[in-house]
Amino acid sequence: MTALCGPNKHLVGRSRVAPSREASLAANAKTLTRQKGRISVRIRYAVVDVDDVLIATAETLDAAAEAMFAPLSRRFGQGQAIAVGREFARSMAIGIRRLRACDRRPDDEYADLMRRTARWQQGLTEAGFEVKAWSRHALVACALQACALPVSAAVVEEAANQYWATVAARATVYPDAALFVRRLRDAGIAIHLATGSDGFLTFDDARQTFTYVPEESARLKLARLRSLTSLDFGPDDITVADPVGKPNPDFYRQVLRRFAAVAGREVVLERTVVVGDSLTNDILPLLDLGAAHGVWLLRDGASAVAGSWSHPRVTVASSLDAQEVWNVFSA
Numbered sequence: 001m002t003a004l005c006g007p008n009k010h011l012v013g014r015s016r017v018a019p020s021r022e023a024s025l026a027a028n029a030k031t032l033t034r035q036k037g038r039i040s041v042r043i044r045y046a047v048v049d050v051d052d053v054l055i056a057t058a059e060t061l062d063a064a065a066e067a068m069f070a071p072l073s074r075r076f077g078q079g080q081a082i083a084v085g086r087e088f089a090r091s092m093a094i095g096i097r098r099l100r101a102c103d104r105r106p107d108d109e110y111a112d113l114m115r116r117t118a119r120w121q122q123g124l125t126e127a128g129f130e131v132k133a134w135s136r137h138a139l140v141a142c143a144l145q146a147c148a149l150p151v152s153a154a155v156v157e158e159a160a161n162q163y164w165a166t167v168a169a170r171a172t173v174y175p176d177a178a179l180f181v182r183r184l185r186d187a188g189i190a191i192h193l194a195t196g197s198d199g200f201l202t203f204d205d206a207r208q209t210f211t212y213v214p215e216e217s218a219r220l221k222l223a224r225l226r227s228l229t230s231l232d233f234g235p236d237d238i239t240v241a242d243p244v245g246k247p248n249p250d251f252y253r254q255v256l257r258r259f260a261a262v263a264g265r266e267v268v269l270e271r272t273v274v275v276g277d278s279l280t281n282d283i284l285p286l287l288d289l290g291a292a293h294g295v296w297l298l299r300d301g302a303s304a305v306a307g308s309w310s311h312p313r314v315t316v317a318s319s320l321d322a323q324e325v326w327n328v329f330s331a
């Protein structure tokens with residue numbers, strides 16, 4: 001059986017469902033299967049990642065990094081701004097490679113990057129928080145340090161604000177996301193969005209470390225995702241990974257608790273599919289908790305992974321309207 005996710009009464013594994021409840025679910029399934037034709041009700045819940053699944057974020061990142069050039073150049077000159085930008089891009093490439101990996105174990109370059117970012121985030125860990133691995137504020141600090149430039153609140157905030165303003169202005173909802181969401185809702189499948197933290201931090205000049213207010217970081221992330229209102233998602237439908245981040249199972253327990261509260265019913269993990277562009281951050285943690293299946297969405301390289309890797313409960317796809325995605329929801 002699948003273990004319950006913590007003490008929350010909303011989350012049940014199949015063997016914990018009372019016999020009468022099981023019979024009722026089966027009867028509902030038969031009825032709804034007749035009503036919906038091809039779409040089965042075996043799957044009733046979807047936990048969906050946001051960046052690069054519903055919103056085209058990766059396509060904005062080069063422009064966002066370029067937007068940091070002007071403030072860096074004003075302070076340090078063009079040559080240094082180029083060097084900082086190059087170091088920032090190198091860190092992002094290491095992070096994205098980790099995000100796309102099949103293996104949960106980080107490579108040496110990622111481990112080194114996390115050591116450096118953790119040093120700048122000592123203020124967080126001293127306050128009892130996790131290191132925010134995807135904090136661009138911290139990556140700017142790492143890049144400045146690598147170029148032997150001073151790190152200050154003014155420069156970090158100016159650069160990071162330019163970066164995130166560019167992402168927010170340019171990231172649009174994928175056309176196939178609108179169709180995907182509509183089709184799931186038409187099939188009676190409830191959707192909750194689980195999105196990573198952007199790691200909005202504040203630099204403390206005196207202590208030379210970052211500090212963190214999780215509520216503020218989550219608020220800024222929700223503001224960045226305002227285009228999701230076009231898909232009829234509101235703040236209650238989105239759980240942001242502040243303060244606990246992906247792939248920590250406690251984050252996913254929080255996702256399931258909020259999902260159940262909004263749906264007004266139990267989230268049955270055996271009837272839940274998770275969709276994400278990171279196997280290790282989005283999909284495997286929920287499969288570990290008992291979710292039925294994962295859709296690993298690799299918009300720019302599904303074929304490269306599909307030939308060399310497989311998992312009995314994960315389907316690799318290159319778009320949300322791919323037939324193999326529908327096969328998962330209608331199995």
Ligand SMILES: [Mg+2]
Nearest residue numbers: 049051052277
């Ligand atoms: Mg993502």
